Amino acid sequence: MGLPIFALIIALVSHTLVGNYDTLESSFYVESILLLVFSIYFILFLIYRGYDVKITDDVTKTFTREYLYKHIKKKLKLQGDYTLILVSIDNLNDINRLYGINNGDKVLEEISLWIANYLKSQKIENFPLGHIKGGDFILGLEGLKSEFTTILDLMCLKSSELKVENIEIKISGSIIDTEYSRDLNYLVENLFISQEENRNSKNTQAYEHINPNELELLVIDALKNRSLTIMKQDVFKNKSVAFSECFIKLKAKNSKLLYPKSYLKVINKLGLNIEYDLMILEQVLLFARHSQTPYALSISPTSLRNEKFIAKTKELLEESYQKVIFILSEQEYCSHISRYNSILKSLQKSGVLIAIDRLGAIHTSFLYLRELDVDIVRFDSYYSSKEKLKENENIIDGFNLMAHEKGIKSWIKNIEEDESFELVNKMNIDYKQGKYLSSLQEIYAS
Numbered sequence: 001m002g003l004p005i006f007a008l009i010i011a012l013v014s015h016t017l018v019g020n021y022d023t024l025e026s027s028f029y030v031e032s033i034l035l036l037v038f039s040i041y042f043i044l045f046l047i048y049r050g051y052d053v054k055i056t057d058d059v060t061k062t063f064t065r066e067y068l069y070k071h072i073k074k075k076l077k078l079q080g081d082y083t084l085i086l087v088s089i090d091n092l093n094d095i096n097r098l099y100g101i102n103n104g105d106k107v108l109e110e111i112s113l114w115i116a117n118y119l120k121s122q123k124i125e126n127f128p129l130g131h132i133k134g135g136d137f138i139l140g141l142e143g144l145k146s147e148f149t150t151i152l153d154l155m156c157l158k159s160s161e162l163k164v165e166n167i168e169i170k171i172s173g174s175i176i177d178t179e180y181s182r183d184l185n186y187l188v189e190n191l192f193i194s195q196e197e198n199r200n201s202k203n204t205q206a207y208e209h210i211n212p213n214e215l216e217l218l219v220i221d222a223l224k225n226r227s228l229t230i231m232k233q234d235v236f237k238n239k240s241v242a243f244s245e246c247f248i249k250l251k252a253k254n255s256k257l258l259y260p261k262s263y264l265k266v267i268n269k270l271g272l273n274i275e276y277d278l279m280i281l282e283q284v285l286l287f288a289r290h291s292q293t294p295y296a297l298s299i300s301p302t303s304l305r306n307e308k309f310i311a312k313t314k315e316l317l318e319e320s321y322q323k324v325i326f327i328l329s330e331q332e333y334c335s336h337i338s339r340y341n342s343i344l345k346s347l348q349k350s351g352v353l354i355a356i357d358r359l360g361a362i363h364t365s366f367l368y369l370r371e372l373d374v375d376i377v378r379f380d381s382y383y384s385s386k387e388k389l390k391e392n393e394n395i396i397d398g399f400n401l402m403a404h405e406k407g408i409k410s411w412i413k414n415i416e417e418d419e420s421f422e423l424v425n426k427m428n429i430d431y432k433q434g435k436y437l438s439s440l441q442e443i444y445a446s
Contacts, residue, residue, distance in 0.1 A: 057131040059105045060112040068130025072140050076182050083145045083177040085152055086191040087115055089135030090170040099167055110164045122151050145177040186212040193265055219266045222250040229445045234438040235431050242431055243294040246284055273300040274309050285320040287443055296325035317350045329357035333364045337371050359399055376409045384414035389423045396427055
């Protein structure tokens with residue numbers, strides 16, 4: 001665009017000079033020089049903008065994230081139905097480590113082609129596909145997700161034997177449409193949340209999807225008004241109740257109950273962990289004054305490592321003279337282990353028992369069992385059924401022995417039947433919990 005304009009200016013100036021050289025005024029030369037300078041500047045500006053606005057990703061040859069988002073935002077403004085699909089290479093990090101980054105790049109390019117070809121085989125063409133990060137691709141399709149859910153499911157099934165030059169590829173995906181939201185940030189965020197839930201889900205219970213803007217307002221309002229319900233379930237040692245675990249649901253102003261699966265992601269996103277955890281702790285300690293047994297509640301590890309939370313917790317415990325159990329679980333390992341241990345010890349002196357959750361499922365829990373001075377470890381619910389208890393008896397025995405040698409109690413939940421209970425008793429697990437032993441009871445409702 002710039003070069004033709006520049007050529008026309010040169011031609012015009014040259015023609016004027018040749019044809020009217022004797023009659024030209026000196027101002028013409030000044031104007032010509034300024035025109036040439038501005039045209040050169042314009043060309044350089046266009047070249048710079050060409051580098052600034054990058055359309056395709058160098059590795060995958062798909063759209064860049066920035067260009068894809070720009071394109072999708074235009075589509076969302078049109079008010080038509082629109083669906084986003086996330087497709088991820090789950091083992092890309094392993095591929096890069098085992099086979100090298102060059103092979104990882106080759107896998108990314110081949111998978112982007114595989115996605116395009118698969119959708120083409122399903123008569124779906126002319127759709128935007130972009131490389132978001134790592135092994136993650138997002139594509140946009142016009143219509144509702146009900147039209148494409150089966151296609152995504154079949155794509156993931158078809159990928160079970162997918163290989164690129166004998167490198168095994170693991171694919172997973174998720175899908176969402178504009179019935180959830182028309183805000184691109186919310187849509188993309190929920191795609192990744194849904195994908196993680198699909199990977200780890202053992203519970204097929206369906207939860208109502210609430211518009212994310214509305215959900216944020218409902219959560220903020222519930223925290224502000226301390227609107228919640230607390231349920232408890234007793235945990236047994238032998239035949240006696242050792243303590244009770246608390247389960248929290250927020251109560252929205254429209255009387256709907258919000259489950260942790262829905263509201264915790266909002267609390268994390270808005271940075272309200274400390275406010276939420278302190279609210280729950282205060283309410284539980286108020287009720288605990290009328291109880292002879294301690295209460296266990298899940299606490300965010302980020303709250304636990306916050307000085308404000310620690311100081312307020314100690315203050316509340318001094319006022320209540322009650323013991324509580326903090327249940328901790330996190331995917332990412334905290335490398336400042338000495339500081340973490342000192343925090344736990346200071347809380348233990350104030351009457352807090354520390355329980356590490358999901359032992360046997362996430363590596364962090366094993367590392368914390370090995371390195372932190374905790375009081376209890378709880379096995380992941382994966383091991384609670386009678387089939388899994390039988391299949392993994394040696395694994396459970398090993399973790400149980402490791403815990404007992406360190407003076408740490410063991411705990412298992414979700415015991416639903418007599419046979420599971422008998423197996424757990426033979427394994428010498430200290431604390432047992434589940435519907436077979438005790439049902440949920442409501443202890444507080446605002």
